[in-house]
Amino acid sequence: MMKILLAPALFLMNKLSFKFKILASILLLFVILILPSRDIFNTYFQEQNDQRLQLIGLEYMQITQKIINAVQKHREISHLYLQNKNNNKNKKKNNEKIEELEELEELLYHRQKSLQEYDAQTLNILSNNRNFGNAISQFELIRVDNLPEHISLEELGQKHTTIINALLATLLDISIVTKFNRSSDPRINYLADMLQDKLLHIYEYTTQLKILASGLSNSIEEKEKQHLYKISSDLARLESNLIDNATMSDVNNYYTIQTLTVNVSEKLKRLLKINREIILNKNTSHDMKAFKEKTNSSMMAQDELYEKFAYAYSDTIKELNQKLEKQLRCSILGFLIILLFSIYIITAFYQSITENIKKLQKASEMIAEGNTNINLKVDKKDEIGNALLAFNIMSEKLNKNISFLDGYKLAIDKSSIVSKTNLKGIITYANDMFCEVSGYSREELIGKPHNIVRHPDVPKEAFYDLWDTIQNRAIWKGIVKNRKKDGSYYIVNATVIPILDNKQEIIEYVAVRHDITELEEKKEEIKKQRVDLLTGIFNRNQLLEDLKTAKRPILFYINIDDFSGLNDFYGEDAGDAILQQIADILSNMKDKKKFQLYKLEADQFILLFEEGYISLDNLSYFFEDIIVTIEKRVGQNRNKNRISISVSSGASTYMMSNDYQKLILFSSIARKKSLKEHKKFLLFQENMRRPKEYAHNVEWVRRIKKAIKEDRIICHYQPICSNNTPSNPKYE
Structure with a gap:
């Protein structure tokens, strides 16, 4: 029976495109449920409450x-x-x-x-x-x-x-x-205005008129006359509103109200006529008894009119309520008709596509079970048929992608250290390379926390940062030092990725690492070529590189006076400690004073400035302040005797040569000149270039070397006395 009823709809649905079916169904449901229902029901309950x-x-x-x-x-x-x-x-x-x-x-x-x-x-x-x-x-x-x-x-x-x-x-x-008095129906507003205002004021002015007129004598005082005139004017104004009730024509008892309104209006006019005669003619006599009867008659008519207005107000409200309920019933009936029709259409629509949907469902279940070799039979040429064709194409491409991913996984497993952990950091997967590099078997790794390969040299803060990053669904990258099973180490470039489900919740972590132990060791060797091993600051090699890209450099050359004698007297450990202390002092100053720090051979330090951060006008004051700071602070923290040092220095600027590497030589010459002249600092000048003096020095160096070679040097020694011990352990 149901199939017979649905046959026309099914015939129509099979002719329509799937897109049109969906759009038509959505539009129909939207019209049924969204557009009218909310406003209609809200309006109904609001108006009913009002x-x-x-x-x-x-x-x-x-x-x-x-x-x-x-x-x-x-x-x-x-x-x-x-x-x-x-x-x-x-x-x-x-x-x-x-x-x-x-x-x-x-x-x-x-x-x-x-x-x-x-x-x-x-x-x-x-x-x-x-x-x-x-x-x-x-x-x-x-x-x-x-x-x-x-x-x-x-x-x-x-x-x-x-x-x-x-x-x-x-x-x-x-x-x-x-x-x-607030309604969308003008009748309600008119009736309310009469009930709460105008009829009550008419009645009030009528009673005031009755009382005032009853107390008047034949001779009216001016004050009484004014009071009577005011009441009469107010009453006349309100009386004119009684007749203006065209909005009442739709009220059920309109003719009764109209008749009573005319009656009240006529009686008020008669009262107002008497009042005008009293006001205009001071000595006019009036029959108080007759006037009282007229006012009483008018007030009784007003009472009756008030009751009729109240009845009309109540009756109109009930009429509106009945219309509102009728409208609601019609709306609900219309909704039900549309809803039943929609159910009929949607049922036909559902049956027109359910067979192909079941095919897609079965194919999806097969894919979920790992069977991706699927070829669905296509009977229809609508959008669902196109979807089945697309599914067949997808299955074919999925097979290719899975093959590609298997190859990609194989490539990663053969070239990288790969592991998986659960949310608590317990290892759930380890590839062959992980086992090979770490020295652990797969059985030893699976089920163990990942810190099984943690090296004690790595600070805990690094792992806190790692966990904080991946637990916030972000990828962490970094260099990590790990420990092998035999206690040795290996260094990896690690990437840890949180794997999320469809609800964006973390289900596991995957770590992909590359062994860079050899690379890191080579980098360390390269670093040693550019860093002084004692102080950890850059050496001459780095200075020469930096001078190639420097802009308007100024070099400040610092040397400890008689450092070799200090080494001989206090020992090399004390000398090394002083060099480290000077390096620390200058390192703490370099950011504030905007210079790069380098250590050359022995006790030589170079400070590289650029003119933008230092002025040529105050070089002497600037560098002497640095010298004083060094001499004052060296040896302050030593537990034994304080070692006092003297420092001499020289500086050269970019204006001395276009070849900035020569500035090292020029600043060294200026330093030697300052030491010779017993000064703390000198800036290199052109006149310091004395070829004869350097030739003389070279000649003496040649002679001394020849004398040493021919064993013509006679040595004389004297003991070096210590203030702490009476013995003489050293000589010079």
């Missing part, structure tokens, strides 16, 4: 309106009570007024409690509302029991008006919280 709050707000409005009416009635009766009392009229009537006030105050108390109980059960907004609190506390001051003895009618009226205004402000606060 409507619930608005109905709660309506209940607040109706209860508070009754409280306001009671306060207005209390103002009217209090006004009559004070009039009678001030005019010393019938005390019996006054007592009746007092009873009326007490009954009204009791009614007000119950209405207040009713409002507070309702508030506690719903929104709990009145307990902290300042306007409501002020209204309740102010009313306690004008209760008949608390009424001041000599309060005037005007003061009493103002107090009542203050209470009513506070209650009206409370309604506005409630309106904000309950969204009473």
Whole structure:
């Protein structure tokens, strides 16, 4: 049955490309689940919650309106009570007024409690509302029991008006919280505006007009006239708003409201006409009883109109709620229809590709088992068929790649030291070269920590750096000295790689190392050719290389005076210690003073400066400061007798010759000149080049060599006395 139903869809799906199937399915699901559902449901719940709050707000409005009416009635009766009392009229009537006030105050108390109980059960907004609190506390001051003895009618009226205004402000606060007048439907906003504002103000101005007009005499004072005029103007302005209710035409009880609105408007117009006659004609007499009946009739009509507006507000909210629920039901039904249709389409789509997918699945499982020689049968020429063809091509290339990788692995195993470890550094794989170089068998290495080949010369900090790097999923490279099984060492250039799974978690570490022991030993030999073995600083060979690339060099030549005598007197160990100490002093100074340090033969040191870091104008001061530092600090840290030395020096600059290597000779000449003249420092000058003097020296060297060869040298010796021991172990 299902196959028969799916046949049309399957026929269509087989005609479509796989790409179009996927795009159509995704688009359909997107339309179903993403676009409408979120906004529709959010709107539904938001509007439903707003409507619930608005109905709660309506209940607040109706209860508070009754409280306001009671306060207005209390103002009217209090006004009559004070009039009678001030005019010393019938005390019996006054007592009746007092009873009326007490009954009204009791009614007000119950209405207040009713409002507070309702508030506690719903929104709990009145307990902290300042306007409501002020209204309740102010009313306690004008209760008949608390009424001041000599309060005037005007003061009493103002107090009542203050209470009513506070209650009206409370309604506005409630309106904000309950969204009473905030709706997308203009009918709700119009009804709310009438209920919370305009109808209440019309009623308030009507009661004020009634009270004020009832107290007027035939002769109206200017102040009373102004007050009456203000109330009349406000009332006339609000009365004009009653008729302007075109937005109410869609309300269910529109004609009833329209009829009542016209009725209230006509009655207000009659009251306003009387007020204008009173204001314009100072001596016009008016029938108070008839005026009172007209105001009462108008107020009753307003009460009825308020109830109709409240009913219209509630009925409109319910109507909107029903529309909202109907819209939701239609949306859900539409979603279900689309969803069922989508399931139908996707099922057909699934069956159109499931056979080929199973082929791919089986082939993938075969590859996972190590069988890469796969050739799938292709029946369809759609994208899935193309995928099967691509899978066959992939299988063929995979075989080639595996063969290539096997060859590559063989090449690495034959040329490199390779090992694998788990996350704790335990060796899980070791190739033949690792066993051959380290001297351990594979059985001795597998299962052991990698520090089995750690050499004690390698500091622990190097291994801390290695582990910190690879545990942070980075590749570590470095030169490592390892120990063989027989205790000898071998040096490797190591690369340690963390292997990650598809979740980017480390599963093992692979180390590939190349034996560079011979290379490192040769590098050490080369280094010895350019480094002084005693002090560890560069020698003449390195100086000659650096002079080839130097820019405007300045050479400072330092020599210890009579160093051979110092060696003879204190011994070669003491002499070596002094040379090392001078090397340390100068090494500590070279970064600050920007020079390169070299040691030549015996006790000779060369400092290579460049003019950019030193000025030719202050060479003498600069170099003499270095000499003083050396002479002062040498021997300070010796436990035995302090050995004092004297240093002489010479310098030459790049301006003396374009061949910078000659600067070594020139600075040596300047140093010898300074020693001869008993100076600490001299800068080489052209006049120091004395060919005759050098020829004379060469001639004497020749004569001395000849005398030594002919054994014509007579030696004379004298003992070298030590301050510490009375013996004379040395001679000169």
